Amino acid sequence: MESSGKVRRRERWIELGLAASGWLSVAVTVAIVAVLAYETAQFFRLPLDAADPDLVARRADLQRFVEARPDLLGRPWALVREFFTETTWSPLFSTKRFGVLPLVAGTALTSAIALAMAVPLGLLTAVYLSEFAPERVRARVKPALEVLTGVPTIVYGYFALTFVTPWLQDHVFGQALAGQNALSAGLVMGFMILPLVSSLSEDVMQAVPMELRYGAYALGATRMEVAGRVVMSAALSGIAAACVLALSRAVGETMIVALAAGQSPTWTANPLDTVETITAFIVQVSLGDTPYGSVEYRTLFAVGALLFAATFVMNVVSVRVVQRFRERYG
């Protein structure tokens, strides 16, 4: 028999160990924010580093920066302004312009196409599965659609590049469609996030109390009126959360856009053009040789921080919305 003090001490240590592994997740979050913040600060410090002759003498990439952008030397705030307001992004070329807006536009364009595809299709699918489909069909179709989220994104990238784009070129747009374009990447991404919209929306539609439907039918409403005006309105905040979550997934998606949308940052809203998203730029830089601390390495984290901020805001919004919904019907 162990003494009770020994047992208590052991229990205490075990609890501490368990708590430590729980706090690890918080530590990971802090680490992500810290790494992104530190390296982003390093990016905006470039004009200061480039004004230091000792550093420049040692670093070839800084020399190239000084040659390309003598106007930025010693003026970090000018770089900040350029980053957020200018429409040319060419840090990998000799011209070195740092306006991030083309990447933002590319991300917005592909995500918008994906949502335009996924939201209507996903909602109709959710209504069908929740309101109209026989239980037998629902039990088979739902998991079959969820397969779509389990497929590695590289597979979608392959499909968009080697099937969807050539098909659209042959049957719809002809040569007006670039070999890499926002449209096919967005369309395929739409199917990738489709189950996200449909599954989550279906869950909230199922949670709408049957009484609401009975009431509407008793007043003589048709199936469409019940589905649209009663069920969907009651489930609206849950549906909105699903769409925001899908948007956040589209914005952060990498392999589809890297393969199918292209690697040339263009300030355009034309879906037939080649564009570059934030994530595709990160892949593009990583494929080349990026020594630690070089200009290219720093841009990687600056755009990464932007991506983190955007998706973080979207996730917080969707969690808030879901909580509001739970309060009403949970």
Place this chain on the structure above:
Amino acid sequence: MTAAAVEAGWRRRLERRELAARLFVVACQVATLLGLLFVAILLVDVAQNAAPYLRRELVTNFPSRFPHQAGYASALVGTVYVAGLMSLVSFPLGVLAAVYLEEYAGPGPLTRLMEVTIANLAAVPSVLYGLLGLGLFVEGLRLGKSILAGALTLALLVLPLTILFSREAIRAVPFSFREAAYALGATRWQVVRHHVLPYAAPGILTGTILSLARAVGETAPLIMLGALQYVPFLPRGVLDYFTVLPIQVFNYVSLPNPEFRRLAAAGILLLLAVLLALNATAIGLRRRSQIRW
């Protein structure tokens, strides 16, 4: 207006409303079919392209400049190394964190902070984990672009998922089991160790396998870690260069020669086969563990 006229108007509108309702149901069915059709076309297209390359050399040969001699040997072994090493890290950490949140942590702002953080981590784009791994493991800990750095990065990536699945499994164990054990004088850890964990084990295992499947398909974060190497050898240790299946596929898709695209399709089938096997195991485990208390 006479009563008859009012009723005639109502009837007309009713017919229109009912037609709209019928069309709406059809539209819903078509939308559902479109999603399924997309899956079907994708699979058929990949299989058709892959057909000529589905042979033994696909898994025994190393990458090569000649598509007919190239294969996925180093990528397959790399995937096994990275995924195995990753599980060694993420499985214990995930389960312990889940035990803490379910069995130990009281309500309060700190627990809430932990839960919100985990939920947010699960939604961070995977490419950002690549940047974290690059800054933290490759440069910070000087692990270089190695199997170990890749495995640690993926471990952080799947950790929130493992925690989520494990929590569900632990929560499914009825409270009466715990009460019975406490009544016999068991300490908290004894209850967890001898009563909760054994019953939650199949569920936890299912979740771990599903997390593993997620990690096996990840491409973007490993590109950041420089895994896109031409690797004509099997890794000899955890600090070696490496490549994994999805990255080798990415490599072949990016090459201009159309034969390499077919080889990529074959690689995709290989990848999907691995994922299917993992998912089938998980589903089988879940079936066997679905005991109603």
